[in-house]
Amino acid sequence: ATTDVEYVRWTQWIFLQIYDTWFDAEQQKGRPIAELPIPAEIKQQGEDAVRAYQDDHRLAFQSEAPVNWCPALGTVLANEEVIDGKSEVGGHPVVRMPLRQWMLRITAYADRLESDLASLDWSEGIKALQRNWIGRSTGAEVDFYIGGEKGFDSWKQSRAKAGFPRKPADDVLRIYTTRPDTLFGATYMVIAPEHPFVERLTQNGERAAVNAYCEASSRKSDLDRTELAKEKTGVFTGSYAINPVNGREVPIWIADYVLVSYGTGAIMAVPAHDERDLEFAQQFNLDVVAVVDPVDAIPATERAEVLAGKRCFAGLGVAINSSKYDGLKTADFKKKIAADLAKDGLGREAVNYKLRDWLFSRQRFWGEPFPILHELDTTGRPTGRVRAVDATDLPVDLPHLDDFKPHGRPEPPLDKAPDDWLYPVIDGKRYKRETNTMPQWAGSCWYYLRFIDPTNTTAMIDPALEKAWMPVDLYVGGAEHAVLHLLYARFWHKVLFDRGIVSTAEPFQKLVNQGMILGENGEKMSKSRGNVINPDVIVKEYGADSLRLYEMYMGPLEDSKPWSMQDVNGVHNFLNRVWRLLIDDRVESLALNASVVDRPPTADENRVLHRTIEAVTADIDKLKFNTAIARMIEFTNYFTKQTERPREVLEKFVLLLSPFAPHMAEELWLALGHTDTLAKGPWPKFDPDLAREDTIEIPVQVNGKLRSKVAVAADADAKTIEAAAHADARVAELLAGREVLKTIVVPGRLVNFVIKG
């Protein structure tokens, strides 16, 4: 179990590896924190500055992140537990408040997490889900000047000399856009209510309105902000920015349709070419200037509306109202203006991701404790310095708590731990343990590695074993893990890979999502729908073999399929028929019945057997269990009709059946006189010579319509087959007196005569 202290030890150990890693963007690789280059000016400031700089770059870092705090329940709630700003349980008010949290810098790996998908043998659907979740977009960052109209020209000149700064100064508002070609159509700007410039940009006359607006939006959860998006809301700051490409003064608004956590938290609004911006502009009566002519991409009447600023067009077209860029196609314009902005120091190309850093801490008791200590000063206050628990001191086990219920403060329950756990002393220094715990994802992120070497006490995994077994060549799971678990696990694995602990860049080479079993009414099984099938009941009535076989026979592994009680019975009947093939079911014993004979199989019997071996073996490889079972049913149908069944044939069939119905197959194996388990029996070997058919039926078509069939030798060539087709009475009749324009013969497949008329 992931809660076993011996497992927790290594989960915590991996956390320390992540904590000890920074991401080298140049090399696109995680490296030990000791190798992080420290800028000279940081070094000058001393040890604490260096330490802070390092902490800023670790893949595991602390940050203030908003949580849902419910004062009445005295606990922190997950987003799913908050409905309309009230707790799901009890309906108490919930407030968003910032709390110190541990984050994992998964965004550093966004590029690799996306591009490495191409190397994986996963369904396009799951890959698309991950790509969508990572949400890579390319565009440009552009600075709008907010230092007042008088300073604009000199600012622009200085930018042309100095270039585009890495971090924006206070005299500009930096925005991100995927459409730098619409820069001339920016008629206003919007910043998120949480944007750090809100205070500075708000003019005195607007202060009350702005405060009220930001206050209100802070109470809304992310969910509310997006789901209640019927109508755009916003408030004017009273300030203006200057569009760097045309010197136009544009008003700066605050609105919660702009998210502080994406891009730069600020946008240029181009209402003519962005649906949301247009909605907002119409709401607040702001200018709309079309700068992309759709030309013939849309109907002429709609085009006229776009040009008049009455309709949004977000597609590609030709530039207008864009001074020297007029006439450029969107794609060319994008390239041109990105280069020009870079040259003038006004902007640069930029990439953004929807993916956010991973909020990795929970305010719960049950979870792996972080192996982290906070240094305390002599008065017992945290100094801000953090140290990792020595690897030799792992695991950090959970303390015993008499009461781990909420204590009325947003701090985690571990804050109530006994002092001897909570306040360790090392080298005379007093520390407080980290009291947040890790989420359930932590344990599930790497269990596949521990499976390879589960009892190792000196290492997380033996490198030789890791090399021998990894990657996981087939991973079967539900689609509900498409993004979270599979993305998290890939991220951890890549960090371990960069640190040389594992040898593959990806953990799961092939992924298959099994489909859901639906209720008999074709809907998702759920208690509230009353369509839940209890497997225990099926096992009791039909046996575990029948249940297993039925679930494999229902249809393709990856499809959702409705349950059918009648079909369970059908599969159960099949097993009964197999049983009767060997066993006399009129007596209560495991004695073989009289039809089982000790003689070599006939050619026909061998053919049926070996075709079954071939098909079942191939289908298992392709995970097509439903058709594998169908082939075994055909075998059974054939031998049910026979009065004699050679033991040799039955033995091989029982081996084929054993992965599908292991219990019954084992009994039949014993009945056949074996004393050892059939699990040790060899998988039947396919013999193509024995499976070969001497003569086959070839369909004959006239003008593509099936008219007859002729029997020919299995290896007959095209000439022989054509002659046989001509010799067929029915075909001869249809071809009589007709001109044959073309004859297609596919040996082993079919004949098609194309005739006139």
Place this chain on the structure above:
RNA sequence: GCCGGAGUGGCGGAAUUGGCAGACGCGCCGGACUCAAAAUCCGGUGACCGCAAGGUCGUGGAGGUUCAAGUCCUCUCUCCGGUACCA
């Protein structure tokens, strides 16, 4: 809206990737066994026309490519899953 997947008999589903549409199972119909029923075994079962031989139609819909299309191309409809103010 965007992304992904799927539409085949009364039902679940097959179809070697362009080559006999409906394998196999369920259900249904008929027969054997039985005093009877269950169980079991045998046969039938896409629709329409025909006594039959046989014919026509048929894989959500409309076009197209091809000797040949469930399979490839264009347009379109419906359902399921995911996701969404991501600039």
